[in-house]
Amino acid sequence: MNYTSINDIDNLSQWVKDALKIKKKPLKNKKLGKNKTLGMLFFNPSLRTRLSTQKAALNLGMNVMVMNFTNEGWTLEFEDGAIMNKGASEHIKEAAAVISQYCDIIAIRAFAGLADKEKDNAETVLTGFQKYATVPIVNMEGCTGHPLQSLADAITMEEHKTKHRQKVVLTWAPHPRALPQAVANSFVEMMQLQTEMDFVITHPEGYELNPEITKDSKIEYDQNKAFENADFIYAKNWSNYKEYGQITNSDPNWTVSAEKMKLTNNAKFMHCLPVRRNMIVTDEVIDSENSIVIEQANNRTYSAQLVLQKILKNVK
Amino acid sequence: MNYTSINDIDNLSQWVKDALKIKKKPLKNKKLGKNKTLGMLFFNPSLRTRLSTQKAALNLGMNVMVMNFTNEGWTLEFEDGAIMNKGASEHIKEAAAVISQYCDIIAIRAFAGLADKEKDNAETVLTGFQKYATVPIVNMEGCTGHPLQSLADAITMEEHKTKHRQKVVLTWAPHPRALPQAVANSFVEMMQLQTEMDFVITHPEGYELNPEITKDSKIEYDQNKAFENADFIYAKNWSNYKEYGQITNSDPNWTVSAEKMKLTNNAKFMHCLPVRRNMIVTDEVIDSENSIVIEQANNRTYSAQLVLQKILKNVK
């Protein structure tokens, strides 16, 4: 069993229930991971994912070996049949097979480069490890998805939902740097598994996500209209998918402000973090009682722990 | 309970006694830290602090998660109300609150930049974490203090003191690079808590430390005179505090030499390490039987373990 995409979730509501049980007694399965080793490979920076996934593994009694691939290891080659006479020292075929000798589960973070859409969509690193590793793979954010985050988001919404059918809005917001679509993609895919929520995506025209991911999810280009009666506002920047990796809009009117939040049904504010204050969201909103971003981060531990726990039970 | 400054020590002689008890049986409290996690955040290089604090946590049965913030995490913003459209990806408000979700204690190293006295004195990183973290904070060397070091120094002096009232000298010595005042500051503050020792600071004129720290501690500009009858010589370089962060003196006559040590009462030689040999101190002195620098480093473990132990008992 791998966990590389939201599509690996067979029953979202059951997973969320299971994660909330773990949250109540995080050390209940402390023996499950005994003498099992999680290898965490980072090709990019990480704070929440690094610490929460490690914490989840420790809660399960696992050993953890962390490796920052870019400065601690060798540059990898991913092309089949390559004549390796350039910069790359090791082929993914060997790297993945070798790490599988030492680890029972391999977790990987490898962001989109945003220079080559086709290459990013191919998820070279993640699929390379999936193909050549002989142990389960966990996605700690790839080029096109961040399923540990979106599972944590689902857990957080379950905890904060009110009685009626919830309206959830994913809103684009401006950011000074070009960011991947990964978090937004997985959030959309997770929302497509929600049966009792209404979901709307709002972003400037031209900022459509990959249509193969959004499918028939509702898109509303008028942010104000989207916010009306919303119960959850999930803010996130992403760079342009059509004009791939470009910043074609930086309109400050898209920043989530207190005024905009007034349009909602006293909505909770969500973001995966790290967040650019007063670009994505004003201080007033993120510092308000309705902000649940820290709880989202907290739930990263239980999201990761559920995934590791499922894999460990499967491995046994 | 935090440990960010020597001022957090309520009773130095009792702390030293407790630390020496830990040193005798370092594994006695192996269960105290069970399922507790220490997060160690480094904004600067570290050898002794990195390994001794980790070792202390392991002795207490804690889990340890180490993170080099500068290359593994995100650049932090510390200014309140900042419009985050520049380099910093994450605000200290979120970073500190988030890390508190995964760790029971957060230890932080963040050196002085030595470019802006006011900013350094504000201890931006350390106070940011103190303000926004929801778990105890330990200072692994900030801009203006290194209290784990000075506690280890107190332990070491207790072990090596002779019967009569001891004379302790903190002497400035030359160094090719501009260094923070942190170690010297905390040493001064620790010595101010000593009731049975005479303390003298010696340095070239103009190299006065922050007077709010030295208070009424005795300063003697004549190094030879200061060394007379000393029982402990503690050498340390620091850059100019008035002409902030500048090197205004590199006089090799201030190097601690065998000749100068002859002026003392067969004094022990101390330094926090790393030390520049033949700049701060000659090989002859640091390689002599009177040098206790390695024992100081050893006591870093028990200094950190005492602090973690006190916090853990408090947390419970």
Next chain:
Amino acid sequence: MNYTSINDIDNLSQWVKDALKIKKKPLKNKKLGKNKTLGMLFFNPSLRTRLSTQKAALNLGMNVMVMNFTNEGWTLEFEDGAIMNKGASEHIKEAAAVISQYCDIIAIRAFAGLADKEKDNAETVLTGFQKYATVPIVNMEGCTGHPLQSLADAITMEEHKTKHRQKVVLTWAPHPRALPQAVANSFVEMMQLQTEMDFVITHPEGYELNPEITKDSKIEYDQNKAFENADFIYAKNWSNYKEYGQITNSDPNWTVSAEKMKLTNNAKFMHCLPVRRNMIVTDEVIDSENSIVIEQANNRTYSAQLVLQKILKNVK
């Protein structure tokens, strides 16, 4: 007891037997390393060594503290009597003695710089730690040897040998970058301890390894002739030892190809990894059933575990 060279093996066939026993029950000695700490110091990148040595220590119940010296610690000075007024912040004398306060075993990786033969042959880092540390030292690849690798190679050959007297060939192969001789050296030294194998080294003229290491080992300049009837082909690049650190040959005819493997007695293909595909060896050969490179990597764990186990038994 240190393990810094193949010469530290007193009885190779017994060590190999012991390692194979460990491989069958890797967790049998889980209590041996309890409350013991392995410090792993890296001056260079590492994948297999980093993870396998860590895994070995975990199998023995040890604590592990990993430190990347180059970016996490201080620059070291190795010269005796140096006036430390330049880049180096800490002398090996202090660094080694200090780390010995926190670790029960210190493992070190420090590659050859390939600029100064005499300096590389002096193994400055490794011998510095041996001289000034007060705990056992393990070589995780120095300038001139990689004895954990060669012990793993011996284990792997034991598992894959056929009934008759085996012929083992170490063959040079081309590589785009100048590489150290360390792996080849230790392999030669290990083969010199083999009593029931025939050993041949093959490389272009001029690429002779240090004659103090090869001693009377057989050298055959005709690669095809060397391959005849071989049971094991061990490929490895190294840079020129006479014209020290230079690449004086990049002849693609030395690449290990399927055609060349046909000259052998259905030989197993070996390499320490990372390997440059289609430079050192063609895809066809390394992807064939006769390739045992992943098993070599797997045996790194048991090679390291045997060494740590021997040291721990000795330390007690």
